[in-house]
Amino acid sequence: MGMTLAEKILAAHCGAxxxxxxxxxxxxxxxxxxxxxSGVLVAEEFEKLRGGKILDPQKVVFVMDHFTPAKDIQxxxxxxxxxxxxxxxxxxxxxxxxxxxxxxxxxxxxxxxxGDLIAGADSHTCTYGALGAFGTGVGSTDAVxxxxxxxxxLRVPESALFLYHxxxxxxVGGKDLILYTIGAIGVEGARYQAMEFTGEALDFLGVAxxxxxxxxxxxxxxxxxxxxxxxxxxxxxSRAGGRLDGAAYWSxxxxxxxxxxxxxxxTDFEPFVAEPFLPENVRPVSQVAGIExxxxxxxxxxxxxxxxxxxxxxxxxxxxxxxxxxxxxxPGSQKVYLxxxxxxxIEIFITAKCAVSTSTCGPCLGGHMGxxxxxxxCVSTSNRNFRGRMGHPSSEVxxxxxxxxAASAVAGSIASPDMI
Amino acid sequence: MILRGKVWRFGDHVDTDAIIPxxxxxxxDPAILAQHCMEDADPxxxxxxxxxxLIVAGTNFGCGSSREVAPIAIRGAGVSAVIxxxxxxxxxxxxxxxxxxxxxCPEAAEGIRxxxxxxxxxxxxxxxxxxxxxxxxxxxxxxxxxxxIDRGGLMPFVEEQLTARAKDxxxxxDIRGSN
Numbered sequence: 001m002g003m004t005l006a007e008k009i010l011a012a013h014c015g016a017x018x019x020x021x022x023x024x025x026x027x028x029x030x031x032x033x034x035x036x037x038s039g040v041l042v043a044e045e046f047e048k049l050r051g052g053k054i055l056d057p058q059k060v061v062f063v064m065d066h067f068t069p070a071k072d073i074q075x076x077x078x079x080x081x082x083x084x085x086x087x088x089x090x091x092x093x094x095x096x097x098x099x100x101x102x103x104x105x106x107x108x109x110x111x112x113x114x115g116d117l118i119a120g121a122d123s124h125t126c127t128y129g130a131l132g133a134f135g136t137g138v139g140s141t142d143a144v145x146x147x148x149x150x151x152x153x154l155r156v157p158e159s160a161l162f163l164y165h166x167x168x169x170x171x172v173g174g175k176d177l178i179l180y181t182i183g184a185i186g187v188e189g190a191r192y193q194a195m196e197f198t199g200e201a202l203d204f205l206g207v208a209x210x211x212x213x214x215x216x217x218x219x220x221x222x223x224x225x226x227x228x229x230x231x232x233x234x235x236x237x238s239r240a241g242g243r244l245d246g247a248a249y250w251s252x253x254x255x256x257x258x259x260x261x262x263x264x265x266x267t268d269f270e271p272f273v274a275e276p277f278l279p280e281n282v283r284p285v286s287q288v289a290g291i292e293x294x295x296x297x298x299x300x301x302x303x304x305x306x307x308x309x310x311x312x313x314x315x316x317x318x319x320x321x322x323x324x325x326x327x328x329x330x331p332g333s334q335k336v337y338l339x340x341x342x343x344x345x346i347e348i349f350i351t352a353k354c355a356v357s358t359s360t361c362g363p364c365l366g367g368h369m370g371x372x373x374x375x376x377x378c379v380s381t382s383n384r385n386f387r388g389r390m391g392h393p394s395s396e397v398x399x400x401x402x403x404x405x406a407a408s409a410v411a412g413s414i415a416s417p418d419m420i
Numbered sequence: 421m422i423l424r425g426k427v428w429r430f431g432d433h434v435d436t437d438a439i440i441p442x443x444x445x446x447x448x449d450p451a452i453l454a455q456h457c458m459e460d461a462d463p464x465x466x467x468x469x470x471x472x473x474l475i476v477a478g479t480n481f482g483c484g485s486s487r488e489v490a491p492i493a494i495r496g497a498g499v500s501a502v503i504x505x506x507x508x509x510x511x512x513x514x515x516x517x518x519x520x521x522x523x524x525c526p527e528a529a530e531g532i533r534x535x536x537x538x539x540x541x542x543x544x545x546x547x548x549x550x551x552x553x554x555x556x557x558x559x560x561x562x563x564x565x566x567x568x569i570d571r572g573g574l575m576p577f578v579e580e581q582l583t584a585r586a587k588d589x590x591x592x593x594d595i596r597g598s599n
Binding site for chain 2: 024030044048049050052066067071072075076093120121122123125137139140141149150153187188191192218221223278319323365366367384386388389393
């Protein structure tokens with residue numbers, strides 16, 4: 001019996017020739033990740049662990065990104081505790097000025113290679129599937145276990161295959177493919193499963209689109225979202241200074257077994273928007289166009305790469321944000337920010353009356369840098385639109401791609417680029 | 421463990437932002453977290469819930485974030501167990517890891533009403549509705565997970581493994597199962 005990509009990665013991490021869905025394994029972990037929100041609990045729990053020491057501090061990364069630069073005293077305190085823990089144990093630590101949003105930062109720093117298994121105390125750790133790495137979100141106690149034991153218990157997931165056909169039209173990217181998919185299968189459509197994305201439509205898209213799609217696998221309930229790594233990934237990892245030796249460029253066997261196979265023709269796609277309050281409430285942008293908005297957020301771990309900022313700049317160049325709207329641009333990392341400065345993108349944004357922020361998860365989870373007031377409405381390139389996600393429980397978040405977000409900022413209401 | 425209490429009902433896809441909004445997650449203090457439990461789903465929940473009460477919910481309970489403070493806030497608010505049609509996977513792990521009893525039981529999630537008094541035998545997975553007399557059997561946990569549950573969470577399980585390794589092997593970076 002053939003194995004899927006997910007099964008191959010897990011088999012290689014538990015010393016087994018093969019694994020099958022439903023099996024419980026102890027899997028060797030290549031990298032453990034936490035933010036300050038999960039990291040503070042990691043630090044507290046780890047210090048309680050009798051006989052615990054970090055097996056390999058180089059395989060543990062703390063990224064201060066959720067409420068940083070510290071939004072209030074309590075946030076400053078939890079960051080301080082993470083910082084002290086990191087110093088004491090010699091783990092990798094990314095602080096303000098050297099950091100970024102973890103899921104943009106780690107691949108860019110060359111810390112993720114194809115075939116890796118990453119346990120991240122952040123649900124969007126599935127983003128690394130873009131590089132053919134098995135990233136999965138866990139809690140803080142799981143992270144502590146992985147740090148002390150070097151391994152994590154996992155149930156081998158069933159895999160579901162998503163085939164995207166056709167050539168996606170202009171303005172349609174990875175965000176639209178994944179939003180459509182979540183709309184089709186629902187927010188628990190891939191619960192406990194490994195999503196695997198493939199098909200010729202993806203040949204027309206870049207690695208940034210893969211990051212966006214893998215990032216949102218969790219919004220369908222999945223354990224991870226994988227792409228078989230290819231030449232584009234090899235280039236990306238090589239440029240990032242990542243590990244090329246020993247990286248595993250696996251793909252699923254032709255006779256691998258899937259719990260489900262979904263096929264979508266992207267030829268007639270238009271950009272999609274997820275309405276409040278679930279990412280599955282997906283409609284074509286033309287059906288929601290005209291809804292007035294108060295704010296736009298572009299960036300975050302879902303769409304915070306340089307390619308995403310280029311997309312936004314393409315729309316905002318020579319235009320101005322609608323007077324009723326606040327537009328906030330958040331590059332995914334210091335490097336993305338600097339590259340955007342050098343390319344002149346930041347000048348385009350500021351000239352267009354956008355606020356450009358240092359990297360932070362801030363507004364996506366209603367932390368800071370763009371919290372919504374009662375009844376306010378936001379178009380965001382982030383990944384969640386749960387009730388109260390970005391602020392007041394009555395505020396609303398519409399999820400969209402960077403083209404649509406930028407066009408909406410200009411229009412003052414939800415719009416596709418063709419409408420402005 | 422036998423639990424007994426009143427039921428608070430919630431619907432499908434109760435997300436972690438509903439369980440504990442991120443704006444309150446800048447602390448690890450269970451007492452502070454508990455004060456905001458279910459704040460955006462039912463603003464009065466914390467003042468109404470009594471120690472030992474149970475949550476019964478629909479499908480995909482705990483979807484969203486990996487925040488372990490979600491089950492911590494639920495436990496801190498006095499909730500003794502969560503019964504749902506199904507759980508999102510990270511919440512499922514986190515609840516087991518910190519020792520918050522959870523039971524997957526579609527029939528109970530369907531049949532039990534807001535305010536019902538129920539009794540739960542967590543060891544057997546038996547749920548009895550004292551208000552209506554109905555009984556339900558929750559899905560049994562796989563043996564591997566039951567071992568973690570029996571120890572009260574993942575930390576004692578990890579300590580056991582560390583002790584076993586110290587006995588079996590000289591200290592090294594090697595781990596079981598690696599090549």
